[in-house]
Amino acid sequence: AIPAPPAPPLFDSRTGTAPQTGTDPATARTSVMPEGTAPQDVSATQVITPQDSTLTIGLMDARPLDDQGSEPAKRKRSKKPLIITLVVVLVVALVAGAGGSWWYFLGPGSYWTLPQPTDISCKENTECSIVGAKWSDYQSTLNVANIPFTFSEAYSDTVAKGNIISADPQNVGTHISKRHNGRITVTVSLGVKQATIPSDIADPTSADGKDPIKALENAGFTNIKRDDSSAEYSMTLPEGALQSISETPGSTLDHNAEITVVLSKGLMPVTMPDIVGKTKDEAMTALDNAKLKTTVSEEYSDSVKSGSVISASPDSGTELHWGDSVELTVSKGPETADVPNLVGKSKSDAIKTLESLGFEVKTGGLNILGLVQQQSATGKTRLRDTNGNKTVITLTVA
Incomplete structure (x- = not known):
């Protein structure tokens, strides 16, 4: 059998070095993993001992491990859930932001809802106005709801004092914008306007007494009735002066209270x-x-x-x-004069006397320069006849 060649130096992944050349393979540090045990701090290279009849070295992926012992490919794969999580969080944030913006700018957060007054009854599915509600109570309701308002006062013939005459908006449930200086504008009743009858209206020499109806109108009265059927001629009251009035001069009444006046017809x-x-x-x-x-x-x-x-x-x-x-x-009747007795007077003196009294004188007899012997009239005598001619007195001269 051919002897097995010496085993090549092993690479230590922890130190990044391999044993020096010449090291006895028999004495080299090797890590032989017990059967069924996975390597921990060694590389993926499996070492077969020389006792094996055939030396087989299985070379596996020898890339270095990261600090956590995970491979780089595994680290790449582990980022995907993080990205997904970030995307989900971003989407949720965007949705939440959009919802919040809608709520703030367009939704319930952008407006107040006009509340119902406690003293007004509203029917379902029917417009319900706050007109007629007691303002002092409703003002408290608006303050609690933090709804801004402005109000003014005006007289009203139909709405009781202290109650709401009109409002903008005026229907319960109406939305009032919080984003455009929204507010409710309210007009509150001062009740029926009062007016006072001028105290000098019955004096025909005063300014008010010379034209009573105009004086009442200037005072604010709007329901003035003139009773001409009771008017009379008067020696003391000029035409148009106050003959009588249904209310006492100087009294204060509702401006629309009925006031009946009778005006003098003046001189007949x-x-x-x-x-x-x-x-x-x-x-x-x-x-x-x-x-x-x-x-x-x-x-x-x-x-x-x-x-x-x-x-x-x-x-x-x-x-x-x-x-x-x-x-x-x-x-006084006809004018007369007392004719004196002129008998014995000279003709000239007698004529002069009678003519001075207004009589016409005629003389008779032959003695022109003689004395009066007779006269046709004596005593109270008319100076003229019915036609206005002078009375003639005849003297007889001797």
């Missing part, structure tokens, strides 16, 4: 009566009935008997009003 229109030729008493009665003021004068009249109306101004038929003035002229 009348027609100047026909009183010329009537007696003074008859004329005065007619003028008093027409409530006209009368001024009376007297004068002599040769045609109108004493005590009767000679003339009146204005003329009969003229349109007047109560309190207008009328002038009357009443006859």
Whole structure:
């Protein structure tokens, strides 16, 4: 048999060296693994002892082991689960981020929901408004929900004081954006507006008394009724002045409370009566009935008997009003003069005397420069006849 050649030096994977040349194979350090035992700190090379009749060396993969004893190929394969894990984590993060963004910008996190007032009942599937709710309570509800709001106040004829007149938005469940300075705007009722009747409205000389309806409107009243059926003419109240009012001047009421006023018709229109030729008493009665003021004068009249109306101004038929003035002229009868006894007076003196009294003088007899022997009238004598001509007195001169 051919002797087995000496075994080549073995490579120690731990030290990275091989025994020096010349080393006796019999004494070389070898690792012979018991049957059925896997190598631990040696390389993958299996050593067959020289006692074997045939020397067989099985060369396997002699690549060095890593620090953990794993092969590089195995290390490559172990990265795949890590990559998958990272991808899964990234996807989950993206999904979570997208969900969070949606929740914050578009979802429930982006808005407030207008809550239902505690004093308002809402029907299912029906719009429910917060109008009419008590503001003080609902304000607390908004504060608890951290919903911003602004509110103003206004008078209302229909909504009780302190309750909500209007809101924007106003329906329960409406979304209010948190991202665009969203808020609810509320108008709260001050109740029915009040107004006060001017205290001087009944004084016709005051500014309010000269136009009572305008004064009430300026005070804020909106339900003013004018009762013309009860209006009367008045000597003391000018037309349009307050004759009566249903409420006490100076009182404060709801602006829409009904107020009834009666305005004076002022001075009644009348027609100047026909009183010329009537007696003074008859004329005065007619003028008093027409409530006209009368001024009376007297004068002599040769045609109108004493005590009767000679003339009146204005003329009969003229349109007047109560309190207008009328002038009357009443006859004193014909004018007279006392004619003295002129018998024995010279003709010239007698004529001069009679003419100075307003008489016309005629003389008779032959003695032009003689004395008056007779006269046609003595004592109280009319100066004129009914036609207005001077009375003639005849003197007889001797």
